[in-house]
Amino acid sequence: MSEERVYWLAWSQISGIGPIALQRLQEQFGTLKAAWEAPAAELRRVEGFGKQTVEKVAGERSQLEPAQLFEKHLEKNPKFWTPADADYPRLLLEIPSPPPIVYYRGITNPDEIQGKIPTIAIVGTRNPTEYGRRWTRKISTTLTRSGFAIVSGMAAGIDTEAHRSCLDAGGRTLAVLGTGVDIAYPKENRPLCERVMESGLLISEFPSGTKPNARNFPRRNRIIAGLSRAVFVMEAPQRSGALITAHIANDFCRDVYVLPGRLDDEKSHGCLKLIDGGAGVIPVDLDQLLEQLGAIPQLDVPVQLPLFEPEPPPKSEPERPNLAPELLKILDAIAPEPTPFDLIVEQSGMDAGTVSGLLLQLELLGFVTQLPGMRYERK
Known part of the structure; x- marks a missing residue:
């Protein structure tokens, strides 16, 4: 068992200490064990730890013994992960506020x-x-x-x-x-x-x-x-x-x-x-x-081009569909290659809300496809 698990649990029991504060403690002291054992004066060096917060932390942690707390906690909660565990969900480690437990x-x-x-x-x-x-x-x-x-x-x-x-x-x-x-x-x-x-x-x-x-x-x-x-x-x-x-x-x-x-x-x-x-x-x-x-990049390989490349535009000019003028204007604003939403707004001269609604109509009609990153291409 990783000793750090004990201190992730102990710190999670201190009122007002959330995921962001725990990350700051870890960055400041290297481990949460070292943070737990640090004098109150050293806690003041952590961003967000003012006088009142430090006094509250010092008072509450003095009432806890991490190893005993951990053993007692396991009686009702036998299965849990902390960021110190190798099997903590990887995607949660990417977010700014990963849950400590x-x-x-x-x-x-x-x-x-x-x-x-x-x-x-x-x-x-x-x-x-x-x-x-x-x-x-x-x-x-x-x-x-x-x-x-x-x-x-x-x-x-x-x-x-x-x-x-x-x-x-x-x-x-x-x-x-x-x-x-x-x-x-x-x-x-x-x-x-x-x-x-x-x-x-x-x-x-x-x-x-x-x-x-x-x-x-x-x-x-x-x-x-x-x-x-x-x-x-x-x-x-x-x-x-x-x-x-x-x-x-x-x-x-x-x-x-x-x-x-x-x-x-x-x-x-x-x-x-x-x-x-x-x-x-x-x-x-x-x-x-x-x-x-x-087209979502895999986590274990470098980011690559989308798995499905758009087909090259036909050499001859395709027959124009029978659409309302405003829909044709949006369709014309989409280049042969995938086009960002902001560029479509600029090319069409319409406001973003109107363009978004018209793009939705074109998607439902089968003339336009949305790609990741708010890009659009003609079908």
């Missing part, structure tokens, strides 16, 4: 932990329409059969559909909980949690016995985004936890894809807002989606 139940997969098996998050509203449910099942099943692992939050609605469809297709799914890994929430998903543990993982940064609390769910969303190479938002109103996950994913440099919906459907307003902000649109042709996901 990650509890889990189920079956681990070393290739998945090291990022060799691609993981995709599917999130959305707890009250989806039949349209949202149907497309969640379709996309989760397609991704699973194509070798992806599915990540979601075990909430009612879209999350439940994503987990269940993945399992029905014979795949692995990771459920990131806002409770302890021993508590099923909502209660109706207890059988689903049992199924997940048979082949996948329940994951949480909260210890066993932690009951549902509204403050915990936004925190778990960063883990959903961090564990994933891309995030799919299926249906989401304006105020939705799925939008939090999408914004965090964008901050973590993960690709974000959105299921387009009707303009008069309140459950799609959050998705439409993400599209307006530049998120990718899930294409009708799921083979095309798999091509786009195939």
